[in-house]
Amino acid sequence: MQPLSNIESLLYFSPELLLVIFAVAVILVDLGVKNRESATVAYLSLIGVGCVFVAVLLTHGQLGDKDSISLFLGMIRLDAFSIFFKILLLLATAATILFSLRSEELDARLKGEYYALLLAITLGMFLMASSTNLLMIFISLETVSLTSYILAGFLTHNPRSSEAAFKYITYGAVASGTMLFGLSLLFGMTGTGDLGQISTALTELLASGEIYSLTVLIAIIFVLAGVGYKIASVPFHMWSPDVYEGAPIPITAFLSVASKSAGFALFIRFFYSGFGSSEVMQSVDWTLMLAIVSALTMTVGNLAALPQQNVKRLLAYSSIAHGGYLLMGGVLLTSEGIGAILFYLVVYLFMNLGAFYVVVLIANEEGSEMVEGYRGLASRAPLVAGAMAIFLFSLTGIPPFAGFFGKWLLFAAVLEQGYYWLAFVGLLNSVVSLYYYARIVKAMYLESADEETTPASFSTGTFALLSVFVIPTILIGFINIFYTFSNISVSVIPMQ
Amino acid sequence: MLLSLMIFIPLLGMITVLLLPRESEELVKRVALLFTLIPLALAVALFVSYDRSIAGTQYVVNVPWIEAFNIQYHIGIDGLSVTLLLLTALLGPICVIASWRNIEKGIKAYMALFLLLETGMLGFFAALDLFLFYVFFELTLLPMYFLIGVWGGPRREYAAIKFFLYTLFGSVLMLVAMIAVYLNSGASGARTFDIPTLITLAATEGHALNDLNFQIWVFLGFFIGFAVKVPIFPFHTWLPDAHVEAPTAISVILAGILLKMGTYGLVRVNMAMFPQGMDFFCNGTGTWGNSLAILGFINIVYGSFCALAQTDFKKLVAYSSIGHMGFVILGLAARNTEGVTGALLQMFNHGVISGMLFLLVGVLYDRAHHREINGFGGLGAKMPIYTGITTLAFMASLGLPGLSGFVGEALSLLGAYDKFKMLTILSTIGIVVGAAYFLWTLQRVFLGTLNPKYEALPEINGREILTLAPLGILTIVLGIWPNFAIDMFRESVTNLISVLEAI
Numbered sequence: 001m002q003p004l005s006n007i008e009s010l011l012y013f014s015p016e017l018l019l020v021i022f023a024v025a026v027i028l029v030d031l032g033v034k035n036r037e038s039a040t041v042a043y044l045s046l047i048g049v050g051c052v053f054v055a056v057l058l059t060h061g062q063l064g065d066k067d068s069i070s071l072f073l074g075m076i077r078l079d080a081f082s083i084f085f086k087i088l089l090l091l092a093t094a095a096t097i098l099f100s101l102r103s104e105e106l107d108a109r110l111k112g113e114y115y116a117l118l119l120a121i122t123l124g125m126f127l128m129a130s131s132t133n134l135l136m137i138f139i140s141l142e143t144v145s146l147t148s149y150i151l152a153g154f155l156t157h158n159p160r161s162s163e164a165a166f167k168y169i170t171y172g173a174v175a176s177g178t179m180l181f182g183l184s185l186l187f188g189m190t191g192t193g194d195l196g197q198i199s200t201a202l203t204e205l206l207a208s209g210e211i212y213s214l215t216v217l218i219a220i221i222f223v224l225a226g227v228g229y230k231i232a233s234v235p236f237h238m239w240s241p242d243v244y245e246g247a248p249i250p251i252t253a254f255l256s257v258a259s260k261s262a263g264f265a266l267f268i269r270f271f272y273s274g275f276g277s278s279e280v281m282q283s284v285d286w287t288l289m290l291a292i293v294s295a296l297t298m299t300v301g302n303l304a305a306l307p308q309q310n311v312k313r314l315l316a317y318s319s320i321a322h323g324g325y326l327l328m329g330g331v332l333l334t335s336e337g338i339g340a341i342l343f344y345l346v347v348y349l350f351m352n353l354g355a356f357y358v359v360v361l362i363a364n365e366e367g368s369e370m371v372e373g374y375r376g377l378a379s380r381a382p383l384v385a386g387a388m389a390i391f392l393f394s395l396t397g398i399p400p401f402a403g404f405f406g407k408w409l410l411f412a413a414v415l416e417q418g419y420y421w422l423a424f425v426g427l428l429n430s431v432v433s434l435y436y437y438a439r440i441v442k443a444m445y446l447e448s449a450d451e452e453t454t455p456a457s458f459s460t461g462t463f464a465l466l467s468v469f470v471i472p473t474i475l476i477g478f479i480n481i482f483y484t485f486s487n488i489s490v491s492v493i494p495m496q
Numbered sequence: 497m498l499l500s501l502m503i504f505i506p507l508l509g510m511i512t513v514l515l516l517p518r519e520s521e522e523l524v525k526r527v528a529l530l531f532t533l534i535p536l537a538l539a540v541a542l543f544v545s546y547d548r549s550i551a552g553t554q555y556v557v558n559v560p561w562i563e564a565f566n567i568q569y570h571i572g573i574d575g576l577s578v579t580l581l582l583l584t585a586l587l588g589p590i591c592v593i594a595s596w597r598n599i600e601k602g603i604k605a606y607m608a609l610f611l612l613l614e615t616g617m618l619g620f621f622a623a624l625d626l627f628l629f630y631v632f633f634e635l636t637l638l639p640m641y642f643l644i645g646v647w648g649g650p651r652r653e654y655a656a657i658k659f660f661l662y663t664l665f666g667s668v669l670m671l672v673a674m675i676a677v678y679l680n681s682g683a684s685g686a687r688t689f690d691i692p693t694l695i696t697l698a699a700t701e702g703h704a705l706n707d708l709n710f711q712i713w714v715f716l717g718f719f720i721g722f723a724v725k726v727p728i729f730p731f732h733t734w735l736p737d738a739h740v741e742a743p744t745a746i747s748v749i750l751a752g753i754l755l756k757m758g759t760y761g762l763v764r765v766n767m768a769m770f771p772q773g774m775d776f777f778c779n780g781t782g783t784w785g786n787s788l789a790i791l792g793f794i795n796i797v798y799g800s801f802c803a804l805a806q807t808d809f810k811k812l813v814a815y816s817s818i819g820h821m822g823f824v825i826l827g828l829a830a831r832n833t834e835g836v837t838g839a840l841l842q843m844f845n846h847g848v849i850s851g852m853l854f855l856l857v858g859v860l861y862d863r864a865h866h867r868e869i870n871g872f873g874g875l876g877a878k879m880p881i882y883t884g885i886t887t888l889a890f891m892a893s894l895g896l897p898g899l900s901g902f903v904g905e906a907l908s909l910l911g912a913y914d915k916f917k918m919l920t921i922l923s924t925i926g927i928v929v930g931a932a933y934f935l936w937t938l939q940r941v942f943l944g945t946l947n948p949k950y951e952a953l954p955e956i957n958g959r960e961i962l963t964l965a966p967l968g969i970l971t972i973v974l975g976i977w978p979n980f981a982i983d984m985f986r987e988s989v990t991n992l993i994s995v996l997e998a999i
Contacts, residue, residue: 393638398664399631412675420672427668434664438641438657446645446653483564 030112164246179226298324575988673717744858795822835911
């Protein structure tokens with residue numbers, strides 16, 4: 001199908017346009033707000049997210065029975081896959097705004113910028129999920145990166161936050177530089193920036209022997225550096241524990257869920273449409289490389305999480321490990337594998353955001369992010385402790401919680417391809433992860449607080465928001481529609 | 497419907513208990529008791545109406561659950577599961593009554609978790625879909641972790657996490673095997689988790705599931721998962737810790753039901769679904785041909801000798817459990833009618849007897865606040881009724897003819913003797929040692945001079961007798977008339993043996 005021209009494309013671009021409009025509106029409104037404690041801008045951005053959500057659903061209607069529509073002369077693509085990720089990202093953004101509203105660590109004077117940046121980063125992630133051109137891919141990646149640097153360093157009074165931002169920039173600059181080099185290699189070999197055309201060109205060039213498969217492999221490795229940095233896979237994960245620990249908790253939650261999801265969207269589209277043709281895969285064996293990266297990522301993440309005393313840092317390492325599990329589904333890029341990734345991302349969104357929300361609550365209550373702060377939580381705040389236990393067991397992958405169903409899909413996809421060793425590594429990692437997740441559960445239930453503390457009181461709104469995460473974490477696995485949903489979103493990614 | 501009600505009424509009970517106010521402890525206990533008595537009543541109805549003349553499954557419910565993967569909510573019972581289901585329903589209210597006085601904190605959470613545990617156990621024994629089977633298997637993990645970890649003894653945190661990690665390690669291997677079976681069960685879209693279908697497929701010549709090599713590997717995956725639960729040496733080290741730290745009622749469940757989940761899994765999955773894999777490990781020839789029988793033998797002898805060395809009453813009973821589960825393994829390894837009948841009978845009997853033993857240890861602990869065997873003496877004169885019941889349980893456990901323990905062990909050995917002569921003869925050492933440690937304990941605790949510290953030790957009370965009486969009666973009845981139980985699974989065993997012999 002012929003790509004639409006720039007003007008025609010605008011019709012299908014309403015969600016992104018709305019995000020820009022609301023980002024600007026947040027800044028302008030913020031200028032007029034006198035009371036620094038007022039939450040006007042937060043609610044305004046929440047409304048923005050709601051409007052964008054409706055717009056995304058409308059674009060789904062515009063898609064009709066077409067598989068995909070190529071926009072802006074082939075720069076980005078509107079398909080079920082990108083719509084899936086846009087919905088996921090909006091959920092994460094909405095949750096982050098709500099967390100930020102309740103978080104007490106953010107500077108009230110910088111609210112306008114904060115929410116505007118949050119909307120801007122969502123825009124970048126939208127583009128990451130839909131770009132089909134090398135140039136657009138790089139620009140969207142940089143949009144997200146640059147905004148994340150600022151957000152990570154948002155706690156200006158906290159040196160750790162500044163350190164986080166600095167580390168983030170350093171690693172990010174290296175990673176995107178490397179990726180850019182990989183992209184230029186690809187462009188040099190094929191003479192095009194379009195992923196579909198790259199795939200065709202690579203197939204022909206490899207068949208005719210005009211290029212070495214090693215060159216393609218190097219290009220793939222360099223591209224993986226950029227993507228791996230976004231999804232925090234070994235060996236590009238070093239930034240994430242420090243950034244997660246230093247950044248404000250809502251931003252940590254956002255990075256660990258949304259940034260990772262967008263990274264996976266980009267990864268899947270890039271590898272599936274760029275290098276996914278069987279000819280390319282025959283001459284360049286990048287699947288084994290991915291399998292090893294996946295195994296290393298989950299092992300390193302889990303082992304590093306074991307001794308952590310800071311819950312935020314612990315969840316950061318656990319989030320690295322989850323990146324590893326997710327990558328398993330990407331090995332060999334079968335539609336079962338990708339379906340499993342999408343399903344797991346939905347599950348992961350709810351359980352991980354839920355866990356981070358509890359961290360926000362406890363940080364407000366106790367002023368501490370350490371495991372000791374969770375001692376005796378079961379008697380002080382039974383509902384919060386119960387919710388946290390559910391999130392943690394779901395992250396471990398214990399039935400009947402959704403995390404188990406997600407993991408089972410991933411493992412089934414891996415085993416189907418005969419990667420038995422990878423499945424074993426993954427499962428043993430699940431057992432290891434139980435140990436550190438259970439430490440928090442142990443602190444909450446099996447230990448009592450040092451001194452008699454008064455029962456913590458939380459508002460009804462807190463419990464309502466908490467249940468928004470708890471209920472899906474319990475139920476998603478039992479509901480057929482989610483499996484169908486993620487499968488449909490996969491089935492329409494065109495190879496070309 | 498009857499079966500579904502039985503499984504999910506405790507879950508409903510959990511929700512009800514959670515909604516009750518925390519202060520009304522008596523009400524919580526009564527509600528919990530009610531919600532365990534209903535499954536018991538249903539179990540009685542099931543016991544009466546259960547058709548003993550057919551080998552197949554009864555009370556079947558089969559509805560689609562997760563259609564994308566052909567996962568069904570498929571439950572039903574046959575001879576292999578019915579006795580254990582009844583035992584679970586019986587131990588439920590007994591454990592609630594046993595927890596009436598000695599759970600000091602958080603009774604509401606305790607009862608809620610206990611009810612959740614009961615749902616997991618009942619569902620596990622009724623599940624006929626491998627995925628459902630696994631979900632229920634894992635569902636017992638979480639409540640058990642908390643029940644040991646929160647209400648246990650001084651080293652409860654260690655015991656709880658050790659139990660959790662060991663079992664999870666076993667079950668992830670089981671998960672791999674389960675997925676492998678699913679993926680090999682047919683072409684994409686036609687795959688199934690349905691246990692009866694899988695059994696048929698595995699017996700079909702030329703099917704991927706029929707391959708010997710494949711069966712050996714998946715057999716091992718499932719076997720390790722179940723072996724941790726039984727527990728089979730060398731996966732047993734969690735058991736003494738868990739038992740010693742767990743509160744009385746939870747020890748009863750652990751020994752009475754949770755260990756049986758392992759052996760039941762071996763029968764339901766390893767034997768019935770992978771008869772060739774089973775044959776590879778039990779045919780008595782080749783390097784691996786004796787391995788299952790050897791493991792059974794090690795369990796019997798090692799468990800018994802360890803029990804002999806214990807001075808902690810509860811640890812002694814825990815190790816004796818390891819020994820007695822060895823007879824089940826030995827009987828299953830024999831793969832003949834006597835052996836399997838003996839194993840199934842032993843599973844039920846051990847559930848009853850070990851339940852009694854742990855309750856009895858609990859009675860003593862509640863009074864003396866320690867379990868050191870050498871710290872007592874002469875209690876026989878002080879607590880005659882307690883001594884009587886304990887003697888009954890000891891005699892049943894050591895295999896005195898006329899009591900239930902004897903029949904199961906004798907049948908297991910009889911079956912095994914046919915196949916593994918030397919190992920069976922050596923295994924009888926376990927029975928001798930068993931008699932030794934029980935009689936020695938009897939002597940140290942109840943005979944001799946009364947320790948003056950325990951002059952004022954009160955006799956066993958009515959509530960405690962209420963928990964012990966049904967189990968005691970069952971021990972005697974099944975000792976005299978074992979057909980009472982055997983009738984329920986005779987046909988299913990015959991059927992299973994014919995499957996095993998068909999390969």
